[in-house]
Amino acid sequence: MLKRICYPLHKYICIISGLFLLFSQLNYALADNFEQLRKDAANIQTIQARFVQSKSMKILSKPLISEGCFYYVSPDSFRWEYFKPLKSIVIAHKGETKRYISSGGKMTEDKTGGVQAMKIVLNEITAWMSGKFDQNPSFKATLKEGTYTEITLTPVGKSMAGMIEKIIITVSKKDTAVKSVKIIESENSLTRIDFSDAVINKVIPESTFQDIE
Amino acid sequence: MKSVPILVLTFFFVSCQTLPVINNAPGPQTGKEALICPSPFLKEKYRLIHAIEIQMAGATRSAIIGVTLVDPATRTVSCAILTAEGMVLFEADADAGLLNVRRALPPFDSTSFAKNMIDDIKLIFLSPEGKIHQLGTLSDGANVCRWREENGDWIDVSVHQQGNIDIQRYSASGGLKRHVKFINKAGENIYSSIELHAKELSNYSLLMMLIEAQPVKN
Structure with missing residues (x-):
């Protein structure tokens, strides 16, 4: 039961975390093709940024807005944190991945985690960090040039069935900055994430991946 | 064969669960002000968003975002469960007794989950659909309508x-199935803090903190 909830949830977290790594790499390189992306991935040592997440659904009259921040240190440490409306933190560090939630004003570990599912997530993250976005067998990646550069990731096979229809990343051609990311779950459900204040290759203390509060 | 007496005793015990005793309602015959049934229920169509902590065995297990759209006039209910990351785990509508599950990811994909959640x-x-059976006071002095x-279920609102x-x-048979507590401070929205304690094979509690409440005009 616990693993059943853990797997889709953490796979989802993995996707949105991995996406940001992709965007940062796009900032670094004029990403004419995915091979260039892979080469530039090697230059990324650390990333930190803020994000605003906008969730649209038929049941909502207006998008549900969430805010948070993201930290990454190569090769496999990351922290994905929401400040509001529901405080939560996902931390991967030294081979361990944990999710924390706010309970009674304190952060407490999400007990729905399963060790096996965590390993699956870590394997996926490692692949994304290596810039292998077009080599992940779970997604088919395509580039489209227009007013903006648009990267579309479409799930392949059944692993994402019922979870995600496609992911669309819009990148400014002028400065290669990512403008928006859309995770389309269904025709009635869309998650858009806008990143800001991105800082690349600035030292991030290890405590970022150890301290919860 | 040894288990038969145990089963009989268990059945006897369960059968003998009794509802809390309600003392006579105040009214003209007692010289006290007549009791008015408490009504924490919606009066108009509303959309509510709650942060929900899931507790089992006294410990917080997880946290989710719950979106509820309820129309008391038609008794229609739409609901969705999201993770903080925006992932929709569950989405369903209930209209005129018909349940339509639009999306249900594990572990929210069982048929009983959807029905229990709408209930x-x-x-x-929503105010109970049944008839008022009794009014009065409980042993702790709380006014109650049953x-x-x-x-066949009983619903006490006190x-x-x-x-x-x-x-x-x-x-x-009088066994407690659900206990809902509205824990609002003076001046707060009545739905600002809600606890739901469920008695199941595995008991659980939901602690709901209001994020947003919005009336919906048709």
Whole structure:
């Protein structure tokens, strides 16, 4: 039961975390093709940024807005944190991945985690960090040039069935900055994430991946 | 064969669960002001968004975002469960007794989960469908109205002297199934803090903190 909830949830977290790594790499390189992306991935040592997440659904009259921040240190440490409306933190560090939630004003570990599912997530993250976005067998990646550069990731096979229809990343051609990311779950459900204040290759203390509060 | 007496005793014990005793309602015959049934229920169509902590065995297990759209005029309910990351785990509508599950990812994909969730939402936000069976006071002094539902369940809605309102759903035999507590401070929206305690094979509690409440005009 616990693993059943853990797997889709953490796979989802993995996707949105991995996406940001992709965007940062796009900032670094004029990403004419995915091979260039892979080469530039090697230059990324650390990333930190803020994000605003906008969730649209038929049941909502207006998008549900969430805010948070993201930290990454190569090769496999990351922290994905929401400040509001529901405080939560996902931390991967030294081979361990944990999710924390706010309970009674304190952060407490999400007990729905399963060790096996965590390993699956870590394997996926490692692949994304290596810039292998077009080599992940779970997604088919395509580039489209227009007013903006648009990267579309479409799930392949059944692993994402019922979870995600496609992911669309819009990148400014002028400065290669990512403008928006859309995770389309269904025709009635869309998650858009806008990143800001991105800082690349600035030292991030290890405590970022150890301290919860 | 040794288990038969145990089964009989268990059946006897379960059968003998009794509803809390309600003392006579105040009214003209007692010279006290007549009792008015507490009504924490929605009066118009509303959309509510709650942060929800899931507790089992006294410990917080997880946290989710719950979106509820309820129309008391038609008794229609729409609901969705999201993770903080925006992932939709569950989405369903209930209209005129018809349940339509639009999306259900594990572990929210069982048929009983959807029905129980809609029933819980109705218990919290909609007045009971049954008839008022009894009015009066509980042993702790709380004023209470007791409804009898068509399926035989009992629903007690009580208001305590501090003003807090509770809803309790009992089985036909008197076993407590759900206990809802509205824990709002003076001046707060009544749905700002809600606790739902469920008695199941594995007991669980939901602690709901209001993020947003919005009336919906058709």
